[in-house]
Amino acid sequence: MSNRSSAAVAVRGAVTRDEAEHVRDAVGPEISAVGHPVEQARVRLTRYGGRDLPMFVVAQVNVVVADRMVRSQLSAPSAAEAIDGAAAGLRWRLHRLGRRLAAERSGDIGLGPAGWRPVLLPSPVGLLNGRTRPCKxxxxxxxxxxxxxxxxxxxxxxxxxxxxxxxxxxxxxxxxxxxxxxxxxxxxxxxxxxxxxxxxxxxxxxxxxxxxxxxxxxxxxxxxxxxxxxxxxxxxxxxxxxxxxxxxxxxxxxxxxxxx
CATH class of the missing domain: 3.30.505.50 (Sigma 54 modulation/S30EA ribosomal protein, C-terminal domain)
Structure with a gap:
């Protein structure tokens, strides 16, 4: 089963039409390839920084598949890099969930030590630690x-x-x-x-x-x-x-x- 509906994009900050289209091009195929109904699909782009702090964009993708919430997010200097990274993370996590659902159907949901990797994908970066005042x-x-x-x-x-x-x-x-x-x-x-x-x-x-x-x-x-x-x-x-x-x-x- 495939899901042909595109993800809805909720935008924060100044995001261009081209960036919104890039979301659909990068994330849409990952959602369409899921072998289970996708109940929700949302993508959010948020810009941070300004003044004396570096600018960066956080892309966050949220989908619900078979009553499981799957999320992938990444930050990068540009929206395109953040979107591509979040889409790659989504692909890995949807594959992981697909394996789990197949195991549940077979009655074997055990996962041995070889099934775990300490760092699956680069952790989100870009936390604004450059400010001089204490965080509130x-x-x-x-x-x-x-x-x-x-x-x-x-x-x-x-x-x-x-x-x-x-x-x-x-x-x-x-x-x-x-x-x-x-x-x-x-x-x-x-x-x-x-x-x-x-x-x-x-x-x-x-x-x-x-x-x-x-x-x-x-x-x-x-x-x-x-x-x-x-x-x-x-x-x-x-x-x-x-x-x-x-x-x-x-x-x-x-x-x-x-x-x-």
Whole structure:
């Protein structure tokens, strides 16, 4: 089955007609080649920078296939480079999802260690770290956390092109964060102390100590003091839950919290 409908393009900033057409040329064939119904397809182009900071464009593609959300995004100095990179990431992730759906139909959804690669595609670049003033917390949002094991969390993170994934560990119920890094390619942080995990398909380095206990203002100070870090995972003593403070593309900060 193929999907001939083109992706709708939601534009932010000054994006030309030629750039919008390039989105359709680059992303449209990837969507048309999907062997399952595409329920949603959206592409967003956003320009950042200006004044004394470099300009760059972020292309983000979101599709829903077989009730799975797939996302790919990339930033680059030009819209064409960002679009092409996001389309390449979408192609890989749709292929990965297709393999998973085929395995589900056959009743074999296991994924061995060889099925994981620590860095699948270049991570988005272009975070505006060149500003001299401290970064501010400008947005707070909450989401209902998926209850998952680590392998399922890794699959979600890769399909959605997340730099980190906040989820609820199915064994302990603790808020946990999975992200790329460390000698194995993936690291796991938890709000509670715990041992190394065994039997996971994803190659994993586990922090056996709990996430630090911080107030949001302290987390902002911590991240401002560490320009190379992209996020900080912490337990907020005011609510007793794990939260993530992370850098936005515009250089300021956002706070992600579990929904009650």
């Amino acid at each position: 917390l400008v947005r707070s949002k909450s989401c209902r956390l998926a209850v998952q094991d680590v392998d399922a969390a890794a699959f979600t993170m890769e399909l959605r092109d997340y730099p980190f994934h906040l989820f609820s560990d199915d064994a302990t119920g603790a808020e946990s964060v999975l992200y790329r890094g460390g000698p194995t390619g993936y690291r796991l942080l938890r709000t509670v102390a715990g041992p190394e995990l065994s039997g996971t398909a994803v190659p994993l380095t586990v922090h056996t100590w709990p996430a630090p206990v911080l107030l949001p203002a302290q987390a902002v100070e911590s991240l401002n003091a560490s320009p190379a870090r992209s996020f900080v995972f912490f337990t907020d003593p005011a609510i007793g839950r794990g939260r993530v403070l992370y850098r936005r593309y515009d250089g300021d900060l956002a706070l992600l919290s579990p929904a009650w």
